[in-house]
Amino acid sequence: MSEAYSVDARNRVRRRPQRAAYDRASVYAILDAGLMCHVGYVLDGQPFVTPTAYWRHGDRIFWHGSAASRMIESVIGANVCVTVTFLDGLVLARSQFHHSIDYRSVMLFGRCELIEDLSEKKAAMDAFLERLYPGRLNHARPATERELKTISIAAMTIDQASAKVRVAGVVDEPEDYALPVWAGTIPVRQHLGTPTADKGIGSDTPLPPEISAYAPNTILDAVLKANAKA
Amino acid sequence: MSEAYSVDARNRVRRRPQRAAYDRASVYAILDAGLMCHVGYVLDGQPFVTPTAYWRHGDRIFWHGSAASRMIESVIGANVCVTVTFLDGLVLARSQFHHSIDYRSVMLFGRCELIEDLSEKKAAMDAFLERLYPGRLNHARPATERELKTISIAAMTIDQASAKVRVAGVVDEPEDYALPVWAGTIPVRQHLGTPTADKGIGSDTPLPPEISAYAPNTILDAVLKANAKA
Numbered sequence: 001m002s003e004a005y006s007v008d009a010r011n012r013v014r015r016r017p018q019r020a021a022y023d024r025a026s027v028y029a030i031l032d033a034g035l036m037c038h039v040g041y042v043l044d045g046q047p048f049v050t051p052t053a054y055w056r057h058g059d060r061i062f063w064h065g066s067a068a069s070r071m072i073e074s075v076i077g078a079n080v081c082v083t084v085t086f087l088d089g090l091v092l093a094r095s096q097f098h099h100s101i102d103y104r105s106v107m108l109f110g111r112c113e114l115i116e117d118l119s120e121k122k123a124a125m126d127a128f129l130e131r132l133y134p135g136r137l138n139h140a141r142p143a144t145e146r147e148l149k150t151i152s153i154a155a156m157t158i159d160q161a162s163a164k165v166r167v168a169g170v171v172d173e174p175e176d177y178a179l180p181v182w183a184g185t186i187p188v189r190q191h192l193g194t195p196t197a198d199k200g201i202g203s204d205t206p207l208p209p210e211i212s213a214y215a216p217n218t219i220l221d222a223v224l225k226a227n228a229k230a
Numbered sequence: 231m232s233e234a235y236s237v238d239a240r241n242r243v244r245r246r247p248q249r250a251a252y253d254r255a256s257v258y259a260i261l262d263a264g265l266m267c268h269v270g271y272v273l274d275g276q277p278f279v280t281p282t283a284y285w286r287h288g289d290r291i292f293w294h295g296s297a298a299s300r301m302i303e304s305v306i307g308a309n310v311c312v313t314v315t316f317l318d319g320l321v322l323a324r325s326q327f328h329h330s331i332d333y334r335s336v337m338l339f340g341r342c343e344l345i346e347d348l349s350e351k352k353a354a355m356d357a358f359l360e361r362l363y364p365g366r367l368n369h370a371r372p373a374t375e376r377e378l379k380t381i382s383i384a385a386m387t388i389d390q391a392s393a394k395v396r397v398a399g400v401v402d403e404p405e406d407y408a409l410p411v412w413a414g415t416i417p418v419r420q421h422l423g424t425p426t427a428d429k430g431i432g433s434d435t436p437l438p439p440e441i442s443a444y445a446p447n448t449i450l451d452a453v454l455k456a457n458a459k460a
Contacts, residue, residue: 010276015296035331036317038268040279046240047277049270051315051335066245085281087266087420092366092441096359097373099366101265105281129326136322136329139411143327170428177430181369182438184431187423188450190317198400198413208412211322220418 010109011160019164024059026163030084030106031056032228033221035132039063040081041074048074054082055128056228061108062115062124064153072152075112080156082108086221087188094172094181102166102185110159114152121148124155131227133210190220240339241390249394254289256393260336261286261314262458263451265362269293270311271304278304284312285358286458291338292345292354294383302382305342310386312338316451317418324402324411332396332415340389344382351378354385361457363440420450 004023005011013020021027037054040047050071054063061082065072089102115121125143129136169185194216195207213223234253235241243250251257267284270277280301284293291312295302319332345351355373359366400413424446425437443453 015299036315036333038270038279038281038313038315040268040270040277042272042275042277045272046309046339047270047272047311049268049279049311049313049337051268051313051333053331069245079276081277081279083268083279083281085266085268090362090422090444092363093370095371095373095377096355096367097377099359099362099370101283103266103281107279109276125326129329132320132329133322137326140323140329141325141406141409141411143325147325147327169426172428176371179371181371182431182435183428184425185428186425186441186444189421189423191419191421192320193417193419195414195416196399198402198415200407201412201414205412211416214320214416 005158005160005162007160011107011162013162013164019166021163021165022161027106027108027158027161028056030086030104030163031061033225034084034086035220035224037061037063037082037084039071039075040083041071041078043070043074055131057127059158060155061158062128062153062155064125064151067150067152069152072114072154075154075156076114078112079109080112082156088167089169089188090186091170092183092186093170094176094179094183098170098172100166100171102169104163104165106161106163108156108158108161110156112154112156115155118145118148121151121153124153134227134230135210136208139208139210192216192218192220192223235388235390235392237390241337241392243392243394249396251393251395252391257336257338257388257391258286260316260334260393261291263455264314264316265450265454267291267293267312267314269301269305270313271301271308273300273304285361287357289388290385291388292358292383292385294355294381297380297382299382302344302384305384305386306344308342309339310342312386318397319399319418320416321400322413322416323400324406324409324413328400328402330396330401332399334393334395336391336393338386338388338391340386342384342386345385348375348378351381351383354383364457364460365440366438369438369440422446422448422450422453
């Protein structure tokens, strides 16, 4: 589980290598806290970056799209780069130059394959829903064959990866600490708000247990991380 | 300002075109609410997606990195794709298949140039700091020439763009609305936390006026949007 990915020019962090990690535990910790990734691919020499929701199983990550999606078409059989990023804090330094941000990010490299078999597709989509809302599979109406045929699922085996994390807060030049300038960090967190029921759902209908962890003011990545551990 | 970008195969939204917009007002509205982007570029045929902070001035967006950054080196003179994404809500439908997310995103296409002139670099960095913390320039120690020389700034003229927004909430199949399954939306927002002063800053030191908009529980993109308008 926790062995390191191989490191070469493709995934080596050149800038501030002290912030980098290449072991699976560090990479998975960031992946398992996230929902949205940015998929990078090349079409006729032009790079594209498409945001999408993903989920992880072992050393593979998955995402889906329409069966007609240009993105899915382009990534299958290709080398792609997938990046997941959290903005964790705004850092105000005493010097203009050292204003910064705290963050967590991973870059993943690997090849994509298409999940074609209908039962594999169903299993992958089930895993995605369970990862987000454990137990939801037992309540919501299952997908039909016709529905599953309208989507494509890409699976990328993580061949190489790097995690890069800054949690340093303020780092000023030694001589600047004496300046009479406020410096500090403003945390940034993705919070959940109050669930809004769809039209036709009575206001007396209780919220289902599968979203009990998504309580108002909870931090989204804490919920996702706890789900991944369970 | 509000005229539309040209549309061709590169920036046309093929999936769910009803969610797409190509006018500058729609694209700028999303850009001006954001801080982090994902820059896509190609090196020896391999795509890379690097997260970074950006700022906009007119039809150009800027970001910076170390003078030795592989990313900056690779984007200068090249066609790149820059994507900005907000996750706005988790959508639980009555059917498994129609679980979704609400989001706002933009994809930008264009060529990058390097800001080399030292006074232009300083002006760009000043604009970035002012965009985030209006008035901060008057308090924090200005950057030295030596500091400015250690960074590179990339400027991309937005040649083409597309915005894609989903705010639909739950969309189920007509026959599924009768199912006894809770459906609804859980909002997701990037909130600011309580500022933490750096070591050496007395707890009686008042917070500076330039971060008064960043009050605890404020939504980050609302602050950024208001700053951009001012």
